[in-house]
Amino acid sequence: MAAAAAAAAADFSAGAAEDPPPQAPPAPYLPPRLVVDGGGGPCRHHAYSRKQKSLGLLCTNFVALYDRDDVESVGLDDAARRLGVERRRIYDIVNVLESIGILVRRAKNRYTWIGFGGVPAALKELKERASREMMSPSMDETSVANVSDDEDDDKLDDADGDAESEKLSQSIDNPSDKPDAPCCKLRSDHRKEKSLGLLTQNFVKLFLTMEVDMISLDESARLLLGEGHAESNMRTKVRRLYDIANVLSSLNLIEKTQQADSRKPAFRWLGQAKRNEGATITDALPPTKKTLPNKRTFGTDLTNIDTKRSNLGSTMENKAKLAWDGGNMLKTFQRQLGQGSTSDFVYGPFHPAGARTQEIDRTVQEKERKSIQDWENLAASFRPQYQNQGELNNSLFP
DNA sequence: TGCTCCCGCCACTAA
DNA sequence: TTAGTGGCGGGAGCA
Numbered sequence: 001m002a003a004a005a006a007a008a009a010a011d012f013s014a015g016a017a018e019d020p021p022p023q024a025p026p027a028p029y030l031p032p033r034l035v036v037d038g039g040g041g042p043c044r045h046h047a048y049s050r051k052q053k054s055l056g057l058l059c060t061n062f063v064a065l066y067d068r069d070d071v072e073s074v075g076l077d078d079a080a081r082r083l084g085v086e087r088r089r090i091y092d093i094v095n096v097l098e099s100i101g102i103l104v105r106r107a108k109n110r111y112t113w114i115g116f117g118g119v120p121a122a123l124k125e126l127k128e129r130a131s132r133e134m135m136s137p138s139m140d141e142t143s144v145a146n147v148s149d150d151e152d153d154d155k156l157d158d159a160d161g162d163a164e165s166e167k168l169s170q171s172i173d174n175p176s177d178k179p180d181a182p183c184c185k186l187r188s189d190h191r192k193e194k195s196l197g198l199l200t201q202n203f204v205k206l207f208l209t210m211e212v213d214m215i216s217l218d219e220s221a222r223l224l225l226g227e228g229h230a231e232s233n234m235r236t237k238v239r240r241l242y243d244i245a246n247v248l249s250s251l252n253l254i255e256k257t258q259q260a261d262s263r264k265p266a267f268r269w270l271g272q273a274k275r276n277e278g279a280t281i282t283d284a285l286p287p288t289k290k291t292l293p294n295k296r297t298f299g300t301d302l303t304n305i306d307t308k309r310s311n312l313g314s315t316m317e318n319k320a321k322l323a324w325d326g327g328n329m330l331k332t333f334q335r336q337l338g339q340g341s342t343s344d345f346v347y348g349p350f351h352p353a354g355a356r357t358q359e360i361d362r363t364v365q366e367k368e369r370k371s372i373q374d375w376e377n378l379a380a381s382f383r384p385q386y387q388n389q390g391e392l393n394n395s396l397f398p
Numbered sequence: 399t400g401c402t403c404c405c406g407c408c409a410c411t412a413a
Numbered sequence: 414t415t416a417g418t419g420g421c422g423g424g425a426g427c428a
Binding site for chain 3: 399400401402403404405406407408409410411412413
């Protein structure tokens with residue numbers, strides 16, 4: 001795959017890199033040689049199609065362009081020009097890619113391409129960080145808690161005084177509960193806390209730490225924000241999660257599915273790859289009875305369903321929904337984990353301050369030990385697969 | 399009709 | 414001062 005992508009990118013860049021940018025193309029998002037029709041079918045030459053402009057598809061093309069051995073540096077202007085998109089969209093992509101270790105920012109407008117070899121280490125680091133956060137009441141600065149607290153908005157803007165929501169969210173995840181915490185954050189911190197990259201990491205942490213392999217974006221937003229936030233906050237967060245999910249989908253880290261019982265769309269974690277003979281994480285298997293492939297997946301059309309991991313999903317989500325309705329976050333996750341006892345409960349990165357127990361410590365360590373092998377396997381096997389290899393290759397090599 | 403998510407404005411940051 | 418960065422939400426495509 002990499003070779004194909006590399007050749008494709010080389011081929012593409014050879015034609016486009018030196019050329020002036022295309023003059024107001026009708027469908028500017030996709031340069032002619034990188035068009036991949038995520039939805040399949042006749043939209044390739046439509047005047048306008050959202051599918052052609054999806055962030056996931058853009059990410060796929062971005063990767064196709066730069067995932068080569070001879071690529072070390074990525075210029076944002078260069079990427080935007082080659083892909084025929086606004087620089088703004090490139091920021092969205094690189095922020096997500098950076099948060100999972102594929103890119104590293106070197107300087108203004110310049111990134112270093114690490115490639116997919118960086119993903120396992122980044123995920124491992126994320127999980128370790130999340131575990132540390134669970135162990136320690138003093139959370140590191142990039143924790144979920146920080147990104148989740150829209151009450152900061154309230155403090156800074158002195159607006160939207162949802163006192164109930166503030167209290168709840170703070171009690172759950174706000175490090176400013178700490179007596180020595182600064183009473184006000186710098187605006188730059190505040191801005192950083194809401195970054196797409198951080199949100200990506202926290203979204204991934206949900207899967208890594210909660211052992212929840214299927215979750216809806218609504219629920220993710222609730223978890224990341226804390227319960228009881230204003231509807232507008234929730235909507236905004238969900239919008240961003242859609243962006244992130246599309247990119248992660250295109251990287252095959254997650255998969256969009258639909259629960260058979262509720263028909264509610266959800267995302268399933270694929271990142272912990274099991275090495276199968278000659279296969280990567282995107283083995284095509286028929287859908288399980290618990291899940292149906294979602295009809296609408298921009299940028300990717302993933303087909304790999306891990307039957308082993310699919311069982312938890314819908315029931316857990318339903319339980320979660322019920323529990324959320326009951327308004328008790330902690331109980332929700334105790335039930336989600338289906339383990340009843342609080343000793344086995346994994347709070348995730350937004351654990352309530354002071355919720356540290358030795359039992360949790362032991363549980364997490366056991367889980368971590370088990371998952372280390374997965375990281376190692378992943379390092380060798382992780383590669384994104386374009387949803388339709390044949391079609392992509394055809395597009396790239398007509 | 400509601401979900402999905404592209405698009406671009408504009409506030410903020412860093413050089 | 415200005416170019417780079419990216420949060421944010423309106424609103425349109427899509428199922």
